[in-house]
Amino acid sequence: MHPFEFKIMTTGLIMTVALFLAGCQALNPKPDTSLYQQLGERKGIADVVEDLLYLIVEDKRINQQFKGMDVVQFHRNLTDQLCELSGGPCTYTGRDMRELHAAMAITDTQLNALAENLILAMEDNDIPISAQNRLIKQLLPLYPDIRNL
Ligand code: HEM
Known part of the structure; x- marks a missing residue:
């Protein structure tokens, strides 16, 4: 795999995780x-x-x-x-x-x-x-x- 491709994949993964966590926070806001x-x-x-x-x-x-x-x-x-x-x-x-x-x-x-x-x-x-x-x-x-x- 080209290192550039790998970078795109990891960036995508990080973004997915970040979006998921943001979603959790919206569903469960701090009191x-x-x-x-x-x-x-x-x-x-x-x-x-x-x-x-x-x-x-x-x-x-x-x-x-x-x-x-x-x-x-x-x-x-x-x-x-x-x-x-x-x-x-x-x-x-x-x-x-x-x-x-x-x-x-x-x-x-x-x-x-x-x-x-x-x-x-x-x-x-x-x-x-x-x-x-x-x-x-x-x-x-x-x-x-x-x-x-
Ligand atoms: C904002 C309005 C009120 C709130 C939030 C409130 C809340 C409470 C709470 C939390 C208790 C204790 C419950 C327990 O120990 O299990 C209580 C008991 C009591 N409340 Fe109220 N109350 C309110 C208004 C009133 C009013 C206007 C009266 C009468 C004028 C009243 C009469 C009583 C009495 C006599 C008790 C004690 C009963 C007993 O221990 O035998 N309350 N109330």
Whole structure:
């Protein structure tokens, strides 16, 4: 084989491999972890959830609903949920959102109160507004389950 022919063959092979790898990357893009980073990773999210808990206890619009709950479990599960929703390496292992909230007959006012407290907790932890909005956007699809609509 002429050395030039050999070169063309290897170049072709390299190009085929490169195209294949590019195709794999397109099919399996890296997860977007920028929101997770902006929230301060799992530790930052855990701090926000802790402050959220203090605000819930103080908030007369919703604190009755939370009476007697397992605080440690709530803290762990909500932290994992927000971590996963923000693109972090966590898996939510808590109860099904619809089943869990179904019997609570949660009103729009109560849902708004919780969202407001979550925003306040993020503000207290210096989370940038852009990240606050992005997290709230990730939570929107859960609202029908929580409101039992
Ligand atoms: C953005 C809205 C909400 C989200 C993402 C959310 C998420 C969660 C999560 C992850 C848990 C823990 C699940 C587990 O431990 O298995 C939980 C528990 C709970 N949620 Fe929600 N929730 C929301 C809104 C609300 C609202 C508005 C209320 C009532 C006013 C509420 C009442 C409760 C109660 C009482 C528990 C604890 C139940 C128990 O441990 O017995 N949630 N929620």
